[in-house]
Amino acid sequence: MWRWFHQWGSPKFFHHRSGALIPVLALASGLILGAGVFWGLLIAPADYQQGESVRIMYVHVPAAILAQSSYAMMAVMALISLIWRLKIADAAVQTVAPIGACITLLALATGSLWGKPMWGTYWVWDARLTSTLILFFLFAGVLALRNAAGQSQTAGRAASVLAVIGLLNLPIIKYSVDWWFTLHQPASFTLTDRPAMPFSMWGPLLMMVVGFYAWFFLAWLIRLRHELVKREIRSDWVQQMMKQ
Amino acid sequence: MMLLFRELKIMLRSPAGAIQSLMFAVLVIALFPLAITPDPDQLEPLGIGLIWVVTLLSCLLAADKSLASDYADGSLEQMVLSDYPLWWVCLVKSMAHWVSCALPLLLMAPILGGMLAMPLDRIVWLMASLILGSPILSLFCILGAMLTVGLNQSSALLPILIAPFLVPTLILGTQWATTGGEAFYGYMLAALLCLSLVTLPFAMAVVAKIAVSR
Numbered sequence: 001m002w003r004w005f006h007q008w009g010s011p012k013f014f015h016h017r018s019g020a021l022i023p024v025l026a027l028a029s030g031l032i033l034g035a036g037v038f039w040g041l042l043i044a045p046a047d048y049q050q051g052e053s054v055r056i057m058y059v060h061v062p063a064a065i066l067a068q069s070s071y072a073m074m075a076v077m078a079l080i081s082l083i084w085r086l087k088i089a090d091a092a093v094q095t096v097a098p099i100g101a102c103i104t105l106l107a108l109a110t111g112s113l114w115g116k117p118m119w120g121t122y123w124v125w126d127a128r129l130t131s132t133l134i135l136f137f138l139f140a141g142v143l144a145l146r147n148a149a150g151q152s153q154t155a156g157r158a159a160s161v162l163a164v165i166g167l168l169n170l171p172i173i174k175y176s177v178d179w180w181f182t183l184h185q186p187a188s189f190t191l192t193d194r195p196a197m198p199f200s201m202w203g204p205l206l207m208m209v210v211g212f213y214a215w216f217f218l219a220w221l222i223r224l225r226h227e228l229v230k231r232e233i234r235s236d237w238v239q240q241m242m243k244q
Numbered sequence: 245m246m247l248l249f250r251e252l253k254i255m256l257r258s259p260a261g262a263i264q265s266l267m268f269a270v271l272v273i274a275l276f277p278l279a280i281t282p283d284p285d286q287l288e289p290l291g292i293g294l295i296w297v298v299t300l301l302s303c304l305l306a307a308d309k310s311l312a313s314d315y316a317d318g319s320l321e322q323m324v325l326s327d328y329p330l331w332w333v334c335l336v337k338s339m340a341h342w343v344s345c346a347l348p349l350l351l352m353a354p355i356l357g358g359m360l361a362m363p364l365d366r367i368v369w370l371m372a373s374l375i376l377g378s379p380i381l382s383l384f385c386i387l388g389a390m391l392t393v394g395l396n397q398s399s400a401l402l403p404i405l406i407a408p409f410l411v412p413t414l415i416l417g418t419q420w421a422t423t424g425g426e427a428f429y430g431y432m433l434a435a436l437l438c439l440s441l442v443t444l445p446f447a448m449a450v451v452a453k454i455a456v457s458r
Contacts, residue, residue: 134408141405148395149458157454158391162405165387165447169409172436176412180419 009086011228012237018221025221029214036211040204047201053117056110058204062212063107067135070100070216074142075167078160088224090156091231093163094146095223099216101139108132127181131174138166247323247333251340261309265302265345266352272298273356284361291360292370292421298356299349299374300381300410304403306345307385311337311393320393321456334448335441338379338386346378369421376433377417383444384409390451394458412436 007013040058047054074096081089111129112122123129142163149155197205232238255262276294277287314320323333349356350371357367388406395401413436420429 134411137404137408141408144401144404145391148392148401152458154454154458158451161447161451161454162391165409169412172412173408176415176432180415 009084009088011088011091011232012235014088015225015228015237018225021221022218022225025214025218029211029218032207032214033211036204036207040208044200044204045198051117053114056114058208060107060110060114061205062209063103063110064132065209066212066216067100067104067107067132070096070103071135071138071163071170072167074100075163078163079167082157082160082164087231088228090153090160091227092220092224093142093160094156095227096220097139097142097146097159097163099219099223101136101143103216104132104136104139108136125181127178130181131177134173134177135170138170142166247328247336248339251336252343255340255344261306262344262348265306266348268305269298269302269349269352269356270359272301273359276360287360288362288366291357291362292366292373293418294360295353295356295370296374296377296414296418296421299346299378300414301403302349303341303345303378303381303385304388304406307341307382307389308392308402310341310344310386311389315393315455320452324452324456330449330452331445334386334390334452335445338383338445338448341386342379342382346374346382350374350378365424366421369425372425373417373421373433376420376430376437377413380413380433380437380440381410383440383448384413387444387448387451390448390455393455 008017036058041055044055044058046052074093077089077092077096080086081093108129111132115124116122142159145162146155146159149158229238229241273294276290280290281287311320314323324330326333353371353374354364354367357370362370384406385402388402391405392402413433416429416433416436420426420433423429
């Protein structure tokens with residue numbers, strides 16, 4: 001059984017076998033995202049408190065969920081690349097970092113746009129926004145180190161160590177930002193409990209989350225395959241592939 | 245132990261680093277009344293936070309330079325290859341950084357606090373929070389310095405890498421000082437210090453091996 005896992009660690013095997021996944025993921029993400037967008041942005045009911053602007057939630061919430069889980073995935077890949085010295089895991093870390101950073105930016109931007117109609121301001125230093133901002137800085141750190149340190153194997157290992165340290169610090173950062181916010185909560189802004197969402201709202205939301213994940217894996221897979229070809233450009237299987 | 249003495253001797257022979265950190269801190273603290281207001285009632289609530297941020301920035305700047313000369317003349321590599329346990333080497337480097345950068349700031353805290361019109365009891369709590377918190381800053385800064393040592397790029401890379409990790413220390417330290425010693429933050433800060441002291445040297449050892457293999 002381990003051999004099955006082991007095979008996927010070889011760039012050649014991974015490249016050949018994952019090719020089949022791409023049309024599947026593309027179709028899935030296209031359909032699900034398309035349906036989710038149509039359902040959420042057009043059909044789902046407007047919120048009785050916030051009106052039409054609640055529809056930003058259908059983009060913002062999946063982006064925020066994906067931002068956090070993509071960092072976790074990146075850090076797990078980094079851990080794998082450090083412990084088992086798998087080149088493919090290192091390539092995975094390198095390729096997912098920009099995707100994760102952009103998704104975090106998207107979450108921040110859509111959250112900011114949502115904040116204006118909801119709270120009257122583009123930015124507020126509450127716990128969740130600040131945590132997401134720090135998450136973006138963590139991504140930026142890994143990207144910056146990768147960029148500065150070059151393409152060598154040691155550069156990859158340094159960036160992987162940074163990603164793992166970031167993951168280990170993430171709970172500490174999250175809790176300390178939460179404590180900081182509960183102390184400084186301004187009197188005018190209170191976190192009210194959201195009423196339970198009806199199916200007509202969490203249905204499209206779920207669909208958008210699934211669609212975002214499908215798109216994320218699609219983008220990551222395409223980038224990873226490209227990166228593997230770039231890294232193994234001198235090997236036989238790539239040369240053969242180029243000739244075809 | 246000899247390693248610690250070596251580091252301290254190096255520092256004592258050229259106190260320029262420590263003096264530069266001090267001057268930087270004093271200058272930046274002086275800039276704030278100039279930029280915001282000389283009104284003591286407005287400066288005083290900001291004092292703890294400003295001095296903490298200035299300490300953080302000084303530590304980051306000093307860490308950048310601290311490992312550079314060791315890397316350049318190869319003594320970092322020698323330390324990695326030597327018989328000394330690598331985690332101890334890293335811990336000693338962090339201690340040296342703390343003594344050369346954070347300790348002078350700690351001792352200057354009364355003066356910095358006075359510049360920001362802080363009353364004495366708040367300055368005392370500020371110093372207490374710095375005593376517990378600045379070693380954590382030093383540990384993280386040296387970790388970052390080892391990640392970036394030998395790379396020829398701008399000196400803003402280290403702050404970009406390490407700043408998110410310094411946020412919990414900053415929050416806990418400033419909260420503890422601002423609330424006048426509420427036990428929860430003190431315990432949390434002490435816990436963070438213990439955790440950092442125990443885990444970071446080993447992380448730094450891993451990074452040091454990566455750094456010298458460049």
